[in-house]
Amino acid sequence: MALINNFVLVKFLGLCPFFGVSKKLSNALSMGLAVTFVMVAASAVIWPIYNYILVNLHAEYLSTVVYILVIATLVQILELVIMRTNYALYSAFGIYLALITTNCAVLGVTLVNTSEGYNFIESVLSALGGGIGFALVLVIMSGIRERLDNVRVPKSMKGLPVAFMVAALLGLAFSGFAGMV
């Protein structure tokens, strides 16, 4: 899951932070960890909600609305809990924790879990794998972009366009993992 169906490079989820936060290595690592954490927590909370409440009420069509509310609430609670219990971790996550609500990788993984009909363990594992894959690519990308700052790039390619080129090459490398399992 982390390598073969990589969330960023194969499924195009979580691209905004991928291009926005990948300028510095340390930020990328914090963001990657925070996203993995929220993805696992959201999958664990949403699985019983979907299977025991929504299915019983025949209200599956409400899943999008319910999921986004659960994720937003969860992110708020996590932020409070981490701030009270582990301040070092809280300052390491920084603003990225709040930004995760609108990260499509989180909503994406819960939607995939539902549409694939995963059981509880599978849901949590797919979230964990997806999160690790996301963090991995974010860290690789930020390492490359830190180097890119010192390279002379044609004027019109500077910044975002060249980041897309790098992503294309990374995507090509990751498509080599396809079909391994």
Place this chain on the structure above:
Amino acid sequence: MVSWLKEFGKGLVVSNPIFVMALGLCPSLAVTNSLDNAIGMGAAVIFVLLCSNILVSILRTWVAGIVRIPTFIVIIATFVTIISLIFQAYVPALYESLGIYLPLIVVNCIILGRAEAFASKNRLSLAVADALGMGSGFLLAICIIATLRETLGTGKLTIFGNTLFSLPVLSEQPISLFLLPAGAFLVIGLLLALFRRVGLIKND
């Protein structure tokens, strides 16, 4: 009328959501492997953007500041659910091929961004113009990307089952790289660089 046109044109070209502001990238890369998908996604986004901008603009004086963002998200999620049900009922094939990217419109930064940055501060008519401009800008951008990717990746261009044209050599030996995720990054990166080169958008 002038300000109406200005808001419309702004989204279409000057601050095109994809090419200038780099918002809403996830769907623009994921569904642009065929023109049909791009048109379907564009239409869905215009619908959601328009409805949510209208409602947010009407409610802007009643919603308290601190619960603003959650309210917007619930409004957007409601309209996304409506358009998903409409697609499922009337265009099931398109619904299948868009897959999870249809419900993911909820977290498309363009829609929440416009609700927060524009519709919550402006009157109804301007909010409508803004939604139509930004929505058309999004549709235009993903159609350009999809046209390039489908033409290069399959050698022909089809729209809802009708083949528009078929290139002689390319359709036998298509460059399937462009249908892969890597091709999407490549096309969008090259387009951005091209638009900057010819001065259509400014360097940041």
